[in-house]
Amino acid sequence: MRIVLIAESFLPNMNGVTHSVLKVLQHLRSQGDDALIVAPSSTDPQAPDEVEGFPVHRVPSLPLAGYTNLRVAFGWVNRIKRILSDFQPDVVHLASPFELGWRAARAAALLNLPTVAVYQTEVPSYAGRYGVPFLENWAWNRVENIHLLATRTLAPSSFAVNQLRGHGIPRIHLWRRGVDTARFSPQKRNGELRARAGAQTKKIIGYVGRLAAEKQVADLAAIADIPGTQLVIVGEGPLRGQLEQQLPNAFFTGFMGGEDLAHAVADFDLFVHPGEFETFCQTIQEAMASGVPVVATGRGGPLDLVDNSRTGWLYTPGDLAGLRNHVMDLIGDDAKRSAFAKAAHHTVQGRTWSAVCGQLTDHYQAVIVEHRSKQRQLA
Incomplete structure (x- = not known):
């Protein structure tokens, strides 16, 4: 053709x-x-x-x-x-x-x-x-x-x-x-991001995506102060300076691609995506392939990708208290988070x-x- x-x-x-x-x-x-x-x-x-x-x-x-x-x-x-x-x-x-x-x-x-x-x-x-x-x-x-x-x-x-x-x-x-399940895999977890972010003894809550208005990254302020966690923001965009002020305790990596991104995502303990306007949301699939459970808004593409109560949690758009509760549920329960992670990884195999x-x-x-x-x- x-x-x-x-x-x-x-x-x-x-x-x-x-x-x-x-x-x-x-x-x-x-x-x-x-x-x-x-x-x-x-x-x-x-x-x-x-x-x-x-x-x-x-x-x-x-x-x-x-x-x-x-x-x-x-x-x-x-x-x-x-x-x-x-x-x-x-x-x-x-x-x-x-x-x-x-x-x-x-x-x-x-x-x-x-x-x-x-x-x-x-x-x-x-x-x-x-x-x-x-x-x-x-x-x-x-x-x-x-x-x-x-x-x-x-x-x-x-x-x-x-x-x-x-x-x-x-x-x-x-x-x-x-989704490239060879590139994004739990085996890529190497602790490099954890060391860079100073989170050796903390759980990493990570986001990957553009730092732009439609991604609603500022909503992550609702989870930025959860004890024992480190919020990591991977990506670049016009709102980076503003977001660094709004999320002073978050670790911003800037743009990452290739194997660097694969290693970074695998180092997450939990992936969050607050954007409400995703027609699909590829980064969710990449997190799941990396063996990372997901908390995302219950609108758009995430509805198909996240199996509620099995591979992650979906929260009502705008309900930031719900976002925080779901994050704390998985961060505070290692066994549940591990079960969700395994289910997430299994779900995307073959795609x-x-x-x-x-x-x-x-x-x-x-x-x-x-x-x-x-x-x-x-x-």
């Missing part, structure tokens, strides 16, 4: 969207497919012009206000149309489409190309967190228009599927995310990226076949 991947966000910016696209590209290369990545431009000299042997076509972009490492692509639909026309793909993959993806969806429609739109970021709900709630309806209108135009929409969780159906989006299929990406290419094939069948009927 020939696939164009329209990435709303891409290297050198590393996030959930980028991570998924990279795994897809690895799979396409292994299968002998041909691909082109279309992504926002970058001023970073480390921005690659080729990934997994596939070229990266950069389109003009501007940094997002207050979040300079995220860039928003701009330009005319005709620019994307020319790129697609030159490559002549069998299918166009829209990765977390919003701005660049909206242009690509229209360009693909003009060229009569089938599209697979992957819903991955709950952009409309971010509006309130960023102080512009009046933009939420406009943002949902944009999301609806993109997915109404798509040949098929893939959503990562049952919550996301139902959310999109509630907005009248048809042709939705569930497509979850894989390989190879299997998940195989499902994705099945979706590609299906929309290509559907498209060709319709073309024959119209002929």
Whole structure:
């Protein structure tokens, strides 16, 4: 197959969207497919012009206000149309489409190309967190228009599927995310993070993710003073300075990736995620693969990932007393925490990226076949 991947966000910016696209590209290369990545431009000299042997076509972009490492692509639909026309793909993959993806969806429609739109970021709900709630309806209108135009929409969780159906989006299929259980494993626990954080005699409560408004990291103040624990924040983002003031006793590692991240997560005794706007939440899977139980909000992706009272606890969004109670329940009971950890580790085994990406290419094939069948009927 020939696939164009329209990435709303891409290297050198590393996030959930980028991570998924990279795994897809690895799979396409292994299968002998041909691909082109279309992504926002970058001023970073480390921005690659080729990934997994596939070229990266950069389109003009501007940094997002207050979040300079995220860039928003701009330009005319005709620019994307020319790129697609030159490559002549069998299918166009829209990765977390919003701005660049909206242009690509229209360009693909003009060229009569089938599209697979992957819903991955709950952009409309971010509006309130960023102080512009009046933009939420406009943002949902944009999301609806993109997915109404798509040949098929893939959503990562049952919550996301139902959310999109509630907005009248048809042709939705569930497509979850894989996890690297070789990279994230209890065997990666080495005590290095524990030593860095000065927590040799304490339980580590850890968070991994962007330090941005939509992640609600400040909510972790509710658990920052639990005796015998050390709160560790792994990640980078525009709110780091503010959060360091709000959470003075927390240990901030900055961005971590690769094996360093795997070792750090394995050193956690408990993983917490307070964000309410996760369509999936890959870091939860990575914690579970590392043999770490989870406490997360009972909304969005975590509803599918955390088996309440077996692999972790879910608390009602906004109920910070509930968050604290669940954390204290597991921190204070070594036997229960160990049982939850083993169950969490077992639960994610078999969720390989190879299997998940195989499902994705099945979706590609299906929309290509559907498209060709319709073309024959119209002929």
